[in-house]
Amino acid sequence: MLKPGALWVLGAMSGTSLDGVDAAMLLTDGERILELGDSAYRPYSEAERAVIRAGFGCWPGEAAAQAAAEVVETAHAELLSRFPGADLVGFHGQTLAHDPGGRGTHQAGSGAVLAQRLGVPVVWDFRSADVQMGGQGAPLAPFFHFACARRISADLPLAFLNLGGVGNLTWVDPRQSAPEAPGACLAFDTGPANAPVNDLMQARRALTQDEGGRLAAEGRVEEAVLEQFLRHPYFFRMPPKSLDRNAFPALSEAVAGLSDADAAATLTAACAAAVARGAEHFPTPVSRVLVCGGGRHNATLMAMLAERLACEVQPVEAVGLDGDMLEAQAFAFLAIRVARGLPTSGPSTTGVSALVGGGQISRPD
Ligand SMILES: Nc1ncnc2c1ncn2[C@@H]1O[C@H](COP(=O)(O)OP(=O)(O)OP(=O)(O)O)[C@@H](O)[C@H]1O
Numbered sequence: 281m282l283k284p285g286a287l288w289v290l291g292a293m294s295g296t297s298l299d300g301v302d303a304a305m306l307l308t309d310g311e312r313i314l315e316l317g318d319s320a321y322r323p324y325s326e327a328e329r330a331v332i333r334a335g336f337g338c339w340p341g342e343a344a345a346q347a348a349a350e351v352v353e354t355a356h357a358e359l360l361s362r363f364p365g366a367d368l369v370g371f372h373g374q375t376l377a378h379d380p381g382g383r384g385t386h387q388a389g390s391g392a393v394l395a396q397r398l399g400v401p402v403v404w405d406f407r408s409a410d411v412q413m414g415g416q417g418a419p420l421a422p423f424f425h426f427a428c429a430r431r432i433s434a435d436l437p438l439a440f441l442n443l444g445g446v447g448n449l450t451w452v453d454p455r456q457s458a459p460e461a462p463g464a465c466l467a468f469d470t471g472p473a474n475a476p477v478n479d480l481m482q483a484r485r486a487l488t489q490d491e492g493g494r495l496a497a498e499g500r501v502e503e504a505v506l507e508q509f510l511r512h513p514y515f516f517r518m519p520p521k522s523l524d525r526n527a528f529p530a531l532s533e534a535v536a537g538l539s540d541a542d543a544a545a546t547l548t549a550a551c552a553a554a555v556a557r558g559a560e561h562f563p564t565p566v567s568r569v570l571v572c573g574g575g576r577h578n579a580t581l582m583a584m585l586a587e588r589l590a591c592e593v594q595p596v597e598a599v600g601l602d603g604d605m606l607e608a609q610a611f612a613f614l615a616i617r618v619a620r621g622l623p624t625s626g627p628s629t630t631g632v633s634a635l636v637g638g639g640q641i642s643r644p645d
């Protein structure tokens with residue numbers, strides 16, 4: 281096991297929106313963030329995206345999953361080889377299927393293959409151990425959010441909100457001694473975030489996203505759809521809880537008869553309303569919600585969040601963090617925690633039965 285001491289760790293994440301791979305260097309000992317390093321992004325080509333998309337819902341051993349894994353490994357090897365000087369790599373891979381109460385969780389891409397290609401030890405398969413111990417296997421960024429709160433010298437409870445394909449919220453009390461300390465973190469997925477709007481834009485306008493939330497800004501929110509959406513049993517479950525990307529098909533069906541603008545407005549409001557519902561679970565109120573992930577570029581969504589949350593809502597850039605790279609940095613941080621034998625999730629972040637250090641380490645020959 282690695283002794284205490286800081287390393288330059290390279291983290292990589294391929295998110296549910298399937299745009300590409302983010303990678304970021306972090307100088308960390310797994311407890312503190314000592315320095316934020318370089319970062320880079322590699323988009324998937326249309327052809328690569330199609331292969332990965334064909335693997336959605338597939339489990340290891342299935343041909344479509346294997347094809348997706350090869351694309352994921354190649355894209356990561358290409359991007360990560362651009363970073364000299366990494367002592368360790370944290371490789372999340374691409375989630376193809378997530379069914380924590382059933383078949384488990386599946387991230388495509390082998391850390392063993394990557395370690396071989398990069399010549400650096402790789403920590404990977406972060407979610408399986410948590411799921412095997414009865415946890416949701418997600419979200420895993422919360423222990424990193426705790427370190428971020430300490431890094432920005434926060435002295436009161438605050439929340440981090442990630443708006444990717446799915447939304448996830450972490451309540452953090454930076455006055456606690458460590459992220460695994462009782463009362464330090466509470467985390468869960470809030471509901472769908474950008475995924476339904478992206479799907480709508482794709483279907484109706486052949487676009488990948490609602491740029492800046494401009495279409496949603498022109499529309500009217502259909503309150504009846506919103507009310508029906510908020511009756512979904514997910515919102516009545518106590519956290520921690522996590523979601524698959526396509527867990528809310530009825531929401532997209534419910535806007536089928538609306539104009540493009542009204543549908544975009546309604547789906548955007550659904551994301552904000554789900555976050556507001558989530559915030560009702562906070563152990564104590566927060567002074568601010570710091571937003572990362574692509575949804576922070578959607579001005580309509582940010583305005584709807586500010587309206588629904590009784591506190592300041594700001595992009596993480598307001599405190600000097602990089603909202604596009606927070607997840608990649610999180611997997612760098614989690615990688616060194618695995619290497620040092622520190623836990624990466626616990627009962628209050630994934631609902632797992634005890635603290636767990638998820639992830640396996642593969643070393644090059
Ligand atoms: N300028 C923008 N205007 C509107 N929406 C945007 C903009 N930029 C990004 N987004 C939204 O953010 C999404 C990408 O977010 P992000 O990269 O955080 O997702 P991800 O990491 O793949 O997902 P997850 O965190 O769920 O795994 C895009 O698909 C789009 O919906």
Ligand SMILES: CC(=O)N[C@H]1[C@@H]2OC[C@@H](O2)[C@@H](O)[C@@H]1O[C@H](C)C(=O)O
Pocket residue numbers: 295296375378385417418419420421422442444445446447448469522523607
């Ligand atoms: C199973 C899975 O890959 N979940 C992702 C997804 O994207 C956002 C949300 O859903 C979160 O649960 C998680 O990712 C982040 C990085 C996490 O684990 O914290």
